[in-house]
Amino acid sequence: MARLNVTRVLFSREFVDRTLVCRRNTQTVGQDGRAVDTPADTPFSGVVTNDQGDIMKRMPEGSYVTGSIMVHSKFPLIESDDTHDADLVNWKGRWYTVFNVSDWTTYGAGFTAAICTPTNLSGG
Template sequence: MALLDVSEVLLDPDFLDTSLVCQRSAQTVGDNGRATNTANPMPFAGVVTSDKGDLLERLAGGERKKGSITIHTRFALSAGGPDQSADIVTWRGRDYTVSSVNDYGHFGRGFYAATCDLLPLAG
């Protein structure tokens, strides 16, 4: 285990953003055999930084805007799995899908670093 407890910095009010909301979907199958996703909103706190920022892609068929952020938090975000969709995070009125999560549980009390991509792709 590393000796540096990075989670102390993550809880510092100078860095911490408490306005994050995670939409975690649960899937149920109805009597008709069709799946239905139900989002469960969960507020959490973390440190949000720019990943690649907002980018404008110019393509032959037009252009689109994409962007990404990185969230450092003690809240376990998910990039999805066999039975679960990726979490959707709302921050500053914009929705982001969690595309990758790194677990830094060996640093003190531990934390997660999640890369999140802007939804929807606009263009």
């Protein structure tokens, strides 16, 4: 088992980003049988790093840029569950969908790392 607690380092002012926002959509079923989202925005702190960076995908129809970021935080981001859609994270004015959350409590209590992909793909 690891003995290094990285939360102290990651949440130092040199690394932490205090401008992150999590949009969590609670889903219910409407009268028409379709999902109805009720969003709630929550500011949180974390460290954002490149995961895959920007990747241009070329196809016969055109090209687009995708990629992913990794958010290290003690805030409990979720991919989805029975009553919630995947969380959205706003970083530097762009929205990202939480794609995968890893439990890193070995390196500090409540510490997670979430891979997030852009909600809007940009043309290349």
